[in-house]
Amino acid sequence: MSDGVDSNRRRFLTATTAVVGGVGAAFVAVPFIKSMMPSERAKAVGAPVEVDISKLQPGQRLIAQWRGKPVWVVRRSEETLKALKEMADELRDPASEVEEQQPEYARNPYRSIKPEYLVVIGICTHLGCSPNYLPPGAPNDLGPDWKGGFLCPCHGSKFDLAGRVFKGVPAPTNLVVPPHKYLSDTLILVGVDQGASA
DSSP, X not given: OOOSOOHHHHHHHHHHHHHHHHHHHHHXXXXXXXXXXOOHHHHHHHSOEEEEOXXXXXXXXXXXXXXXXXXXXXXXXXXXXXXXXXXXXXXXXXXXXXXXXXXXXXXXXXXXXXXXXXXXXXXXXXXXXXXXXXXXXXXXXXXXXXXXXXXXXXXXXXXXXXXOBBTTSSOOSOOXXXXXXXXXXXXXXXXXXXXXXX
């Protein structure tokens, strides 16, 4: 005997209320969860950067931005690469022994994955100024034996074209080589450290 209660209708109303409540909870939860995730701007600050080097000629420098810092890519000539091997006596850390200055795959005389290309952060390791790029043959006050490199305008620190610091200058260490890898022969991804694999 029924007391006038429609059990089918009761189940329908209970199910409908549960669905509407679940949808409402989702609408409340999505903004809350999204607020805990980093913004697109925050992601972009630390995001890897692709650098196209297809038009870079020997002796030229290209400047990109990664994590708010200038990243320089310099294409070195055969003459420059030969000169790098002859400069060890003039440098403070010619073998790149300060490990924090470069990934393991850049601990070589060229401080790079591919000898032809140097990838460094363009900030002097003394007080954070941005050195000037002075390729071989560029007008400068450094004498006729200058083989190219970088000169910090703030306090005179000098770096060769492998980013290695000269002796007798204020900068204590070499320029920093950021983590990077080659996506192809003409595209570098700065900010991802996956060793020397191209």
